[in-house]
Amino acid sequence: MGRITFYEERNFGGRSYDCSSDCTDLTSYMSHCYSCRVHSGCFMVYDRANYMGSQYFLRRGEYPDCMSMGMSGFFRSCRMIPMYRGSYRMRIYERENFGGQMYEMMDDCDNIMDRYRMSNCMSCHVMDGHWLMYEQPHYRGRMMYFWPGEYRNFSNMGWGSGMRFMSMRRIMDSWY
Structure with missing residues (x-):
C-alpha cells in the first residue's frame, strides 16, 4: 500500500x-x-x-x-x-499493431538499438510485471508506465503520432 x-x-x-x-x-x-x-x-x-x-x-x-x-x-x-514480485516478460515490436521485428524481454534494456539492432519500439505486449519505457536510450526523456496488456499504438496514449521508445526498465519491488 x-x-x-x-x-x-x-x-x-x-x-x-x-x-x-x-x-x-x-x-x-x-x-x-x-x-x-x-x-x-x-x-x-x-x-x-x-x-x-x-x-x-x-x-x-x-x-x-x-x-x-x-x-x-x-x-x-x-x-x-502496485508492488509486483513475479516474473517480468514483455514483447516489443518495431512498428505499430505488433508489426516488424519482435523481441521478448525479461530484464531492463538501456538501448534497444545496441541490444537488438532495432531502431524503434512502437507497440508492445506486457505479459508480466510493471515497466517504465523511455523515449531515449539510457532511461532518458519522457517516460510512460505500462502494466500487463496489449499496447498496439502509443500515439493514442496522449503523446501524438509516431511515439516510440528506446529503453525500458522493470519496476522492481526493491524500489518500494
Missing part, C-alpha cells in the same frame, strides 16, 4: 492532501499541487487530469518542486503502482 501527500505550494507549503490510491483530478481537492512527499510505495504523477500528459515516476522521498523535475505545470493526477 502506498501513501503520498500533495502540497499546494513549493517546499511543502500550503494546504495538503493525503492519497493512498489513484486520483484522476487532484484539483478537486486543492487548486494546484507543486510539491509532494511519497511516504511509501511508488506512484506515477501526471501534469494533466485523467492520467494524461507527461508522466513522472516517484518513489519514496521528497519532491519539493515539481518544476525542478521538468514539469511545465503542476501535479494534476496520480496513479499508485
